[in-house]
Amino acid sequence: MTWESGGPKSVExxxxxxxxxxxxxxxxxxxxxxxAWFVHCRPCAKLVADQMEPLAVLPPGSGVDLxxxxxxxxxxxxxxxxxxRCHICLxxxxxxxxxxxxxxxxxxxxxxxxxxxxxxxxxxxxxxxxVPPRVAAEY
Numbered sequence: 001m002t003w004e005s006g007g008p009k010s011v012e013x014x015x016x017x018x019x020x021x022x023x024x025x026x027x028x029x030x031x032x033x034x035x036a037w038f039v040h041c042r043p044c045a046k047l048v049a050d051q052m053e054p055l056a057v058l059p060p061g062s063g064v065d066l067x068x069x070x071x072x073x074x075x076x077x078x079x080x081x082x083x084x085r086c087h088i089c090l091x092x093x094x095x096x097x098x099x100x101x102x103x104x105x106x107x108x109x110x111x112x113x114x115x116x117x118x119x120x121x122x123x124x125x126x127x128x129x130x131v132p133p134r135v136a137a138e139y
Contacts, residue, residue, distance in 0.1 A: 015041040017048075018093040035083045044093050048085040052076070072138075090134045102137030 013022050013031075016038035022031040032045030040048075052067040064077050069086035078084035090098055109116040109131070120127060123135045 013039045015039060015044050017041075017044040017091070017095070019096045020044075033083055035085050036078075036087070044091075045083075047091050047093060049083075051086055051089070052078075052084050088138055090138055094134060094137075098137045099133050102133035102135070102139075105136040105139070106131060106133060 014020065015022055015032075017040060020041045022039055022041045024031045026039070027033040030042075032040045032042040034040065035045055035048055051070060053070055054065045054067050057066050058064055058077075063080055065080050066075055066077055067084055068075050069089055071089045072086060074086050074088050076084060076087065105115075105119070109119070117127075119131055119136060119139050120129065122139045123129075123131060125131060125135075
């Protein structure tokens with residue numbers, strides 16, 4: 001909230017994943033719970049609700065848990081009871097900078113055959129398969 005003459009004014013935020021406008025506090029009617037400290041709309045928060053698996057390998061008194069992404073296997077540490085998400089995997093609602101970065105990387109492939117080879121190897125694609133921008137962004 002910000003204050004203007006006459007009282008508080010609601011500040012509009014954007015979902016970090018898809019860019020849609022969200023209003024209100026975290027986990028309110030129009031806004032999903034914050035995930036990994038960032039604002040998420042309800043649909044994007046729902047997509048990643050079970051993405052990370054807590055491993056329960058750190059001491060109980062540490063206050064944190066080690067989590068593993070169920071899709072790519074990436075690990076990250078998060079406070080116990082907080083929500084987190086994989087910072088590598090994108091989803092069908094991902095937009096904005098991440099997808100733009102993938103498109104920029106794809107534009108370099110004709111001039112950089114070694115990069116093209118590594119990217120296709122990462123994605124499990126043949127030399128004739130098209131590389132989706134989301135896969136390039138994840139790489």
